[in-house]
Amino acid sequence: MLGYLDIDASRLYAMPYQGRAVIDDRGWIAYDRLATGMQVYGTDGKSVALQAFAYPWFKASWRILVRADQMGIARIDEQGRIVWEREFSMPITALDASSLVLAVGLLDGALYIFDAQGKSIFFAPGGFQEVRTIYGVAVSIDSNYVTVLKGLSPQKIEAYRQSESSYVKISESTLKPEAAFQASMAFAEDDSHVILARENQLLYYNVKGNYIKQIELNMEKNRVGEVLHKGGDVQFFALQSTGGGTVAVLQVQASDSLDTSILILRHGLLELVAPGAVSLSVGQGTLAILYKDGVQLVKGWQP
Amino acid sequence: MKRVLFFCLLLRCLIVPGVDALDFQIPELVDMSGFGTLLGDVSNGQPHGKSLQTGAVYGRVPRSDLMLKSATADITAPSSGSVIYVQADAPVKTLFSFPLGGAMAIFHPERYVSVISGLDTSRIIQSAGANQSATPRELIVKKGDSLPGGSGSGMYPPNVFGLRLFDAQNLCWVNPIFLSSWIRDQTPPVIRTARLTKSGDAALIDISGVAARDARITCAQGNYRIYIDAFDTIVPGSPLYSAPYRFLALLDGKSVVDSSFATAKCTEDGLSFLGNAGSSREAVTADGLYSVGTIALVRGEHDLQLLVSDYAGNTSMLKASIIVR
Numbered sequence: 001m002l003g004y005l006d007i008d009a010s011r012l013y014a015m016p017y018q019g020r021a022v023i024d025d026r027g028w029i030a031y032d033r034l035a036t037g038m039q040v041y042g043t044d045g046k047s048v049a050l051q052a053f054a055y056p057w058f059k060a061s062w063r064i065l066v067r068a069d070q071m072g073i074a075r076i077d078e079q080g081r082i083v084w085e086r087e088f089s090m091p092i093t094a095l096d097a098s099s100l101v102l103a104v105g106l107l108d109g110a111l112y113i114f115d116a117q118g119k120s121i122f123f124a125p126g127g128f129q130e131v132r133t134i135y136g137v138a139v140s141i142d143s144n145y146v147t148v149l150k151g152l153s154p155q156k157i158e159a160y161r162q163s164e165s166s167y168v169k170i171s172e173s174t175l176k177p178e179a180a181f182q183a184s185m186a187f188a189e190d191d192s193h194v195i196l197a198r199e200n201q202l203l204y205y206n207v208k209g210n211y212i213k214q215i216e217l218n219m220e221k222n223r224v225g226e227v228l229h230k231g232g233d234v235q236f237f238a239l240q241s242t243g244g245g246t247v248a249v250l251q252v253q254a255s256d257s258l259d260t261s262i263l264i265l266r267h268g269l270l271e272l273v274a275p276g277a278v279s280l281s282v283g284q285g286t287l288a289i290l291y292k293d294g295v296q297l298v299k300g301w302q303p
Numbered sequence: 304m305k306r307v308l309f310f311c312l313l314l315r316c317l318i319v320p321g322v323d324a325l326d327f328q329i330p331e332l333v334d335m336s337g338f339g340t341l342l343g344d345v346s347n348g349q350p351h352g353k354s355l356q357t358g359a360v361y362g363r364v365p366r367s368d369l370m371l372k373s374a375t376a377d378i379t380a381p382s383s384g385s386v387i388y389v390q391a392d393a394p395v396k397t398l399f400s401f402p403l404g405g406a407m408a409i410f411h412p413e414r415y416v417s418v419i420s421g422l423d424t425s426r427i428i429q430s431a432g433a434n435q436s437a438t439p440r441e442l443i444v445k446k447g448d449s450l451p452g453g454s455g456s457g458m459y460p461p462n463v464f465g466l467r468l469f470d471a472q473n474l475c476w477v478n479p480i481f482l483s484s485w486i487r488d489q490t491p492p493v494i495r496t497a498r499l500t501k502s503g504d505a506a507l508i509d510i511s512g513v514a515a516r517d518a519r520i521t522c523a524q525g526n527y528r529i530y531i532d533a534f535d536t537i538v539p540g541s542p543l544y545s546a547p548y549r550f551l552a553l554l555d556g557k558s559v560v561d562s563s564f565a566t567a568k569c570t571e572d573g574l575s576f577l578g579n580a581g582s583s584r585e586a587v588t589a590d591g592l593y594s595v596g597t598i599a600l601v602r603g604e605h606d607l608q609l610l611v612s613d614y615a616g617n618t619s620m621l622k623a624s625i626i627v628r
Contacts (some may be wrong), residue, residue: 020396035362035402035458036343053343053362055402055458067362068342068402068458069465072573072582074361082361087573087582089474091403091418093388107388107408107418128414128471131387152387180442181428182390182401199428233429237398250398254425257394279397290397 002028003290007283013043014288014295022058026078029056035068040080050080060099060141066092073104075118084118090126093182094137094148101143105134111148113167122146122160122167135198136183140191141241145207147194149175149183157196157205157212171210175203186238188245188267189303195247195265197236202249204268215268242282243303246271250278262289266303324413326446329466329483330379334372335537337614338478339365339546339564339576341591363591364583365546365576367476367567368418368467372543377449378464381482382417384409386442391424392456403465404457409444414471421459423451475566476574480537480548480614491617492535492547496592497609499527510607510623519624526599529560530592535613550577550595551610560596600627 003014006025013023021030027042029050038050054065054074065074065082070092074085094105101121104112109132113122126132136149146160146167155178160167183198195215196203202215233254239262242248246266253259262277263270274280279290287298341363371378388408393400405424409417427442427450444450455461468479480486499508501523508522529552534544552560562577569575573582577595586594598607609621 022399033455033458034460051360053360053458055400057399065361066402067364069362069364069366069368070401070403071367072362072364085361087364087584089476089569089574089581090469091406091408092401093390107416128410128416128469131410133388133408135388180386180389182388235394237393250395252394254394254429260395278395 003279003281003288003295004028005281005283005286005288007286012288012295012297014290016293022056024058024061024063026063029058029063029080031056038080040078042078048079050076052080057095059097062097062102064095064097064102066095073102075102086112086114086118088112094134096137096139096146096185098139098141098143101139101146103137103139103146103148105137105148105150107133109133109150111137113146121165133180135181136185136196138185138187138194138196138238140187141189142191145187145191147185147187147205147207149185149196152178152180154178157194159207159210171207173205173210173212175212184236184238186240186247188247189241189243190245192245193247193267195238195249195268197238197249199235200233200254202236202265213268215265217263217270239280240282242280242287243284243301246303248280248282258292325382325411325415325482327382327411327415327417327468327479327482328446329369329371329381329479329485330373331485332371332378333374333538334541334543335483335486335545336366336370336543337480337535337537337545337548337564338367338369338476338567339548339593340370340544341546341587342366359589363587365564365567365574365586365593367574367583368420368465369479370543371464371466373452373462373464376452376454376462378419378422378452380409380419380444380446380448380450381466381479382409382411382444383446384411384417384444386410386444387416389424389428389442391428394425400457402458404455404459405452406457406465407442407444407450415477416469416471418465418467418469419450420465421452421456421463423453423456426451426453470566473566474569476569477566478548478564478614486537486615488535488537488539488613488615489617490536490539490613491619492533492611492613494531494533494609494611494619494621496530496532497621498530498592499598500530502526502528502597510609510625511621519626521626521628522600524600524602524627526597528597529595529609530588531595531609531611532590532592533611533619535617537613545613546593547611548614549610549612550593551612552596552598553606553608553610554598554600555605559598562595600625602627 002017053068072087090106108126110126131152262274264272403420405422406420549563570581576586579585
């Protein structure tokens with residue numbers, strides 16, 4: 001099921017869909033795994049073919065094409081026309097955006113932050129004198145903060161704060177155990193913390209306090225504890241803020257990718273579990289939880 | 304055969320000297336498409352072969368890796384090193400997956416970094432987890448290890464992988480073709496089109512085909528950019544086409560252009576191929592011709608020879624007589 005909740009227009013877009021697609025309030029793009037066939041749809045269902053060797057990525061009003069070799073991005077408009085593009089000399093390893101800025105992390109540790117016009121407003125150079133790879137990046141919804149998971153020996157979470165028209169590093173915290181895995185990261189709406197997920201690990205990073213703690217979901221003693229950890233290994237993916245101090249996480253059973261749950265964490269503590277859910281969309285007072293075969297609307301959602 | 308091997312060794316030593324210090328061997332495979340080949344020539348699991356799409360297509364740029372087709376779902380690790388980055392295909396379609404799919408970056412001695420893509424890294428992670436700990440601190444790949452690919456990952460069809468090699472000392476992506484000693488390529492590249500375009504002028508002078516052989520080309524004095532559409536086949540009988548390796552222009556017997564796909568240099572604007580400025584789009588026209596260099600034509604009569612070689616030294620040539628007024 002493909003779905004998007006447009007609170008401003010009081011609309012829920014949902015349709016059964018088998019392939020790969022990304023969706024926002026202006027329509028959706030269907031694409032194939034081989035990065036060759038891409039079709040851009042408006043909310044009226046009309047479509048145009050997009051000639052590109054890329055995967056589309058949508059977030060916070062950004063429509064981005066990630067080039068098939070993972071070494072370039074292009075911002076596109078509703079019709080799929082390129083607004084601006086940028087090539088990097090290294091593969092992209094991390095990507096996140098707020099409505100105002102787009103952050104891109106690279107294999108060599110370089111970090112770029114672009115504004116909506118494609119102007120680089122922050123750049124931290126990379127290199128291989130030591131391993132500085134960026135494994136994950138998160139931009140706060142208000143664009144005030146950017147955090148990155150970076151490097152090996154030591155591996156660190158670095159926090160940057162917006163300053164005038166750029167960003168400055170405000171803190172860093174060493175992360176153990178280290179791992180070379182790409183991570184997904186999501187800021188809470190109130191900027192208090194970031195949830196970081198990689199493989200079977202879930203971490204809570206308090207931005208202002210600059211500390212990290214491991215989230216142990218299987219230690220939860222509450223009504224939803226039994227749906228977690230049915231046995232075997234799981235993978236976690238940080239999805240997005242669900243308002244206030246809450247963040248949604250996707251849990252996938254490693255042995256069965258059809259066995260999924262959406263978890264909503266409040267400051268790292270389990271708040272809600274939606275077994276069988278694969279994605280969600282959030283607006284003021286409403287959550288749309290997407291399942292393989294339907295949508296559940298949670299009205300009166302108070303994060 | 305000896306001449307070809309000698310040429311390979313000579314090119315490897317002269318153009319990519321640092322690579323010699325690296326114990327890196329591309330395993331024997333059933334097919335290969337080379338560094339510099341334009342992205343997007345594999346579709347629906349089947350290679351397109353020798354056909355080019357036309358028009359500006361986002362992402363249609365020279366590739367900085369080799370596309371390798373294995374006989375099995377696995378690929379043999381070309382060298383030993385420490386894994387510094389692992390990404391995996393997302394297990395559900397609602398999550399974004401990066402196009403390289405399952406991929407690993409491996410740090411090698413002599414400050415080389417390789418990236419192998421199209422892997423089933425979830426299996427690698429699971430086996431590493433079983434051997435070490437739940438979250439392995441350090442993953443090591445040994446030369447000859449079998450790396451699983453599964454049923455295709457990211458933009459790669461089943462049994463197809465990407466391999467790129469970065470020289471961190473010289474800040475360039477290296478063409479790893481010279482590290483595959485098993486290839487015996489005796490087929491020269493095919494030149495489909497060659498054009499000259501005068502600086503500041505949109506007019507094209509076609510120097511390929513029947514017209515160029517039968518008639519002299521007349522043009523005005525000035526600097527001309529050379530564009531060549533050519534392809535090569537690395538593995539005999541392969542349906543995959545590759546970029547040629549080297550472009551040489553001789554004007555009245557003297558070398559005036561010598562560019563190659565030995566490396567792609569890192570610039571602030573991306574990658575620089577064939578001596579062009581970054582980004583990589585600068586190296587190719589919208590209709591797929593390589594921009595190989597600039598020549599100055601002064602008044603008089605000139606003989607222009609364009610030589611296009613593959614990595615093994617097999618060469619095709621195009622000649623034109625030019626009268627400059």
